[in-house]
Amino acid sequence: MALEVSGQIIAGKTGQILVREKAGGEIEIGDLLVAEEDGGYVVLQAYELLYGSQVPQLVRELLAGMKLEGMGADLDFLEPQLRNYVIAQIKAVLWVSKDNELKIPKTLPRFFSTIRHVSEKDLHFLTKPENPVYLGKVRSGSKVLDVDVFVNGRDMLTHHVLVPATTGRGKSNLVKVMLWSVLAQEGLGILVLDPHDEYYGRHGKGLKDHSAAKQSLLYYSTNAIPGTNTLVINLESIRPSHFQGIVEFTDAQQDAISMYFNRFKDKWIESIVRGTDVGTAVAPRTLEVLKRKFDNVLGVYLDEDNNVQCRSGVFSDTAGSATTKEITKALENGKKVIIDTSRLLDEAELLIGSIISSGIFHRYQVYKSEGTLEEKPVISVVIEEAPRVLGADVLKERGDNIYSTIAREGRKFRVGLVAITQLVSLIPRVILANMNTKIILGNELTTERQAVMESAAQDLSSDDRTIASLDKGEAIVSSNFTKFAVPIQIPLFEKYIEDSLQPKEKNKTVFVG
Amino acid sequence: MFKFAHLGDCHIGANRDPVLEKLELAAFRKAMDLCVQEKVDFVIIAGDLFHANLPDMYVANEAVKKMKEVKDADIPIYVIYGSHDYSPNGTSIIDILDSTGLIEKIVKGEDIDGKLKLEVFTDPKTKAKLVGISGRKAGLEKNFFEILDREHLEKEQGFKIFAFHSAISELKPDFLAQMESIPVSLLPKGFDYYASGHVHRRNESGFPGHERIVFPGALFAGYSRDLEDNAKGEKRGFYIVSFDDKVEEVKFHEVSVCEFEYFEYDVSNKNSMQAKKDLLEKLGRIEAEDKIVVVKIRGELSGGKTSEISSSEIKELLKENGALEAVINRFGLTSKEYVSIKAMGEDIPTIENRLLRENIGAVKVSIEELKGDKGAKLALDLLKILRQEQKLNEAKKDYVERVQKHAINTLGLEDEV
Numbered sequence: 001m002a003l004e005v006s007g008q009i010i011a012g013k014t015g016q017i018l019v020r021e022k023a024g025g026e027i028e029i030g031d032l033l034v035a036e037e038d039g040g041y042v043v044l045q046a047y048e049l050l051y052g053s054q055v056p057q058l059v060r061e062l063l064a065g066m067k068l069e070g071m072g073a074d075l076d077f078l079e080p081q082l083r084n085y086v087i088a089q090i091k092a093v094l095w096v097s098k099d100n101e102l103k104i105p106k107t108l109p110r111f112f113s114t115i116r117h118v119s120e121k122d123l124h125f126l127t128k129p130e131n132p133v134y135l136g137k138v139r140s141g142s143k144v145l146d147v148d149v150f151v152n153g154r155d156m157l158t159h160h161v162l163v164p165a166t167t168g169r170g171k172s173n174l175v176k177v178m179l180w181s182v183l184a185q186e187g188l189g190i191l192v193l194d195p196h197d198e199y200y201g202r203h204g205k206g207l208k209d210h211s212a213a214k215q216s217l218l219y220y221s222t223n224a225i226p227g228t229n230t231l232v233i234n235l236e237s238i239r240p241s242h243f244q245g246i247v248e249f250t251d252a253q254q255d256a257i258s259m260y261f262n263r264f265k266d267k268w269i270e271s272i273v274r275g276t277d278v279g280t281a282v283a284p285r286t287l288e289v290l291k292r293k294f295d296n297v298l299g300v301y302l303d304e305d306n307n308v309q310c311r312s313g314v315f316s317d318t319a320g321s322a323t324t325k326e327i328t329k330a331l332e333n334g335k336k337v338i339i340d341t342s343r344l345l346d347e348a349e350l351l352i353g354s355i356i357s358s359g360i361f362h363r364y365q366v367y368k369s370e371g372t373l374e375e376k377p378v379i380s381v382v383i384e385e386a387p388r389v390l391g392a393d394v395l396k397e398r399g400d401n402i403y404s405t406i407a408r409e410g411r412k413f414r415v416g417l418v419a420i421t422q423l424v425s426l427i428p429r430v431i432l433a434n435m436n437t438k439i440i441l442g443n444e445l446t447t448e449r450q451a452v453m454e455s456a457a458q459d460l461s462s463d464d465r466t467i468a469s470l471d472k473g474e475a476i477v478s479s480n481f482t483k484f485a486v487p488i489q490i491p492l493f494e495k496y497i498e499d500s501l502q503p504k505e506k507n508k509t510v511f512v513g
Numbered sequence: 514m515f516k517f518a519h520l521g522d523c524h525i526g527a528n529r530d531p532v533l534e535k536l537e538l539a540a541f542r543k544a545m546d547l548c549v550q551e552k553v554d555f556v557i558i559a560g561d562l563f564h565a566n567l568p569d570m571y572v573a574n575e576a577v578k579k580m581k582e583v584k585d586a587d588i589p590i591y592v593i594y595g596s597h598d599y600s601p602n603g604t605s606i607i608d609i610l611d612s613t614g615l616i617e618k619i620v621k622g623e624d625i626d627g628k629l630k631l632e633v634f635t636d637p638k639t640k641a642k643l644v645g646i647s648g649r650k651a652g653l654e655k656n657f658f659e660i661l662d663r664e665h666l667e668k669e670q671g672f673k674i675f676a677f678h679s680a681i682s683e684l685k686p687d688f689l690a691q692m693e694s695i696p697v698s699l700l701p702k703g704f705d706y707y708a709s710g711h712v713h714r715r716n717e718s719g720f721p722g723h724e725r726i727v728f729p730g731a732l733f734a735g736y737s738r739d740l741e742d743n744a745k746g747e748k749r750g751f752y753i754v755s756f757d758d759k760v761e762e763v764k765f766h767e768v769s770v771c772e773f774e775y776f777e778y779d780v781s782n783k784n785s786m787q788a789k790k791d792l793l794e795k796l797g798r799i800e801a802e803d804k805i806v807v808v809k810i811r812g813e814l815s816g817g818k819t820s821e822i823s824s825s826e827i828k829e830l831l832k833e834n835g836a837l838e839a840v841i842n843r844f845g846l847t848s849k850e851y852v853s854i855k856a857m858g859e860d861i862p863t864i865e866n867r868l869l870r871e872n873i874g875a876v877k878v879s880i881e882e883l884k885g886d887k888g889a890k891l892a893l894d895l896l897k898i899l900r901q902e903q904k905l906n907e908a909k910k911d912y913v914e915r916v917q918k919h920a921i922n923t924l925g926l927e928d929e930v
Contacts, residue, residue, distance in 0.1 A: 318717065322690035508627075
């Protein structure tokens with residue numbers, strides 16, 4: 001991109017600077033622009049475009065009418081580029097001093113300054129941090145600059161990430177790119193609850209194709225691919241607290257659960273499913289309802305031979321004893337764990353996430369009290385359709401759950417959430433405010449854009465149109481850990497990994513029987 | 514209708530104590546006798562028949578004599594290596610017995626175009642088809658499972674048994690969560706019976722496509738943890754499976770050779786003298802006659818040394834009270850006065866893992882990568898590399914170069930060398 005003048009500041013106020021675009025200046029909504037100043041430069045961003053004209057409205061209407069009605073096809077304005085132009089509304093987003101000090105601008109750029117499009121050089125401060133999570137390349141309008149955007153994963157993930165977007169805007173592509181970039185990093189443990197089975201790459205390219213996948217990636221599915229783990233959790237691994245905020249129980253049912261847990265310990269679910277008699281302490285009707293609930297949620301029931309069975313195969317009384325421990329340990333070793341929940345009901349998926357997340361959260365609480373937390377990898381839980389557990393109505397009806405607890409308190413214990421959602425407005429403000437990184441993809445719903453903008457790390461109040469106009473793969477990263485709300489172009493996952501894919505070496509194995 | 518017996522983890526030779534050694538052999542004899550009595554058509558031993566690849570000759574001889582009786586009753590014994598009696602160069606006692614025809618090793622295969630093609634053995638009498646993958650140290654057999662040509666085995670018709678000696682990730686007990694294991698998805702599908710070994714706790718389970726995966730557990734005890742489990746009520750034995758063209762019945766046969774007693778004692782809030790006195794008093798009151806008594810002492814002493822609670826004194830007391838043998842577990846015993854290095858685990862890798870993680874802090878280094886969990890992991894990775902064996906057709910020079918290269922890569926020193 002040439003460092004040509006694209007326009008000149010002609011008026012405005014803080015947050016709303018007016019620029020007359022130079023003819024052919026090609027300023028787009030979302031464009032990053034630069035105004036040179038004494039001692040540095042200001043990075044600005046366009047958020048609205050208007051027509052400007054020196055020709056009175058009536059004359060323009062008349063001229064258009066004459067051309068349209070065939071009365072003067074050759075008629076035109078005298079020096080049209082001078083008389084008609086585009087006015088861009090822009091805002092200053094960052095002040096960069098000559099000695100590379102970065103500040104939020106508190107003054108207006110010099111009046112009548114010329115502005116130009118940003119160049120790669122202007123963004124030299126976007127460097128690769130430690131524990132980098134790759135998000136994409138800087139985008140100025142629709143032009144992609146050769147500047148990579150990374151965020152420090154340890155900072156970003158513990159302070160929670162929100163990925164708001166409507167369907168088809170590239171949410172899962174973004175998460176795949178992020179996960180790929182950190183797959184080999186041992187300082188970041190990530191649990192992905194994958195309700196669409198789209199991250200591992202069962203049917204195409206996915207995280208399984210990463211060169212570190214064998215050491216660093218675990219995949220659990222009820223329909224395991226050879227070499228991957230079958231998702232099965234032993235009923236004895238489940239505690240009553242895991243249902244907290246996920247499944248609704250009446251007071252009588254809660255009391256019955258406590259009674260069974262106190263009496264039968266690890267075998268409390270099995271005892272309920274078997275209808276083990278505990279005398280008058282639990283009403284038969286309550287017990288029957290609980291049996292039905294466990295059948296509905298866990299798919300657990302008694303067969304004709306009096307054996308405990310599970311319809312989905314996910315819960316078992318004979319298998320899966322080590323599953324949660326293995327997953328927890330893997331996360332603590334900085335591995336990435338994908339759980340394919342595509343064949344599970346919502347509640348079962350959330351319950352599995354709750355079992356694992358609770359385990360991790362409580363272990364990390366202990367590490368903090370022991371003073372060893374700093375040595376541990378940070379852990380993040382990726383959850384889709386986040387309002388299922390973070391929605392205001394859900395929290396009101398069912399109370400807090402482990403996900404909302406992590407959202408509120410996880411930062412202290414280095415456990416975070418990556419919440420993906422189409423409906424940000426359903427999540428309470430207090431939780432949104434805790435999500436310090438928002439990777440905003442396109443969203444056509446005004447209420448949703450409003451909810452995102454109101455809780456963003458930077459002032460996005462004038463960016464409604466910019467967000468609305470984001471195309472597939474385009475995003476804005478608003479984060480406490482970026483210098484400004486960075487517009488990015490997320491690469492297509494398949495394209496992004498192209499260079500990393502290497503043909504696997506085939507060594508002949510000497511088989512010893 | 515045919516029948517076969519499925520045993521695993523006999524660990525003959527594991528117990529050096531004469532009483533336990535006698536019981537270990539008694540359990541094996543009893544199991545073999547039951548096989549003959551029940552007129553099984555063949556026996557499968559899914560690894561770790563012996564505790565070492567070259568076991569003590571006395572116990573080996575006793576076991577061989579018993580197996581000879583089974584063989585003479587026209588009952589073939591099919592085996593695979595376990596992680597203990599495995600030998601990379603075919604010089605295990607298993608190979609010697611295989612050469613004599615006393616037992617038959619059912620593991621044979623080769624790498625064809627990157628895929629491990631296993632040979633299918635057919636039992637001449639029942640026509641049951643047997644395939645196996647032996648266990649190796651530190652779960653190295655996983656590499657074989659990863660390149661296994663499953664499709665070829667799945668196409669095989671008839672009554673099929675797959676024998677292996679590996680923990681299955683989905684079936685491990687929770688205390689073995691860190692044990693090397695393979696996911697069930699690496700097993701070929703559609704076998705009628707998966708005869709497993711390696712995990713010393715009994716488990717019968719199944720998954721769609723792998724309907725019947727059975728771990729008989731240890732026959733007596735390969736480790737002191739097994740003795741503790743026995744004392745807590747774990748039933749030891751093996752399976753007899755009835756079948757024709759499919760499995761009709763899977764029945765566990767208990768093999769009990771003695772009674773056990775379990776006693777657990779928490780020393781917390783007592784000093785060594787108080788704890789010792791109290792413990793001996795309590796142990797004096799338990800029914801020890803003709804039993805193996807397992808004593809577990811745990812907790813942190815408020816003062817004194819852990820060695821002041823003497824195992825020999827406890828053993829002496831229990832033997833005076835008629836105990837066959839006393840097994841003392843003191844791994845959970847510590848004192849505020851000092852901290853000992855504990856080494857408790859199922860196998861060497863588990864112990865290595867634990868020791869490295871627990872004690873890495875004692876090594877003073879300035880390089881960040883060598884500290885904490887990172888350092889422990891690096892050490893473990895390095896150990897794994899140094900444990901690699903020379904391949905059969907590999908020159909020593911190539912072997913040394915290969916190990917060096919892997920070690921340098923693991924240490925991240927490619928640019929330095």
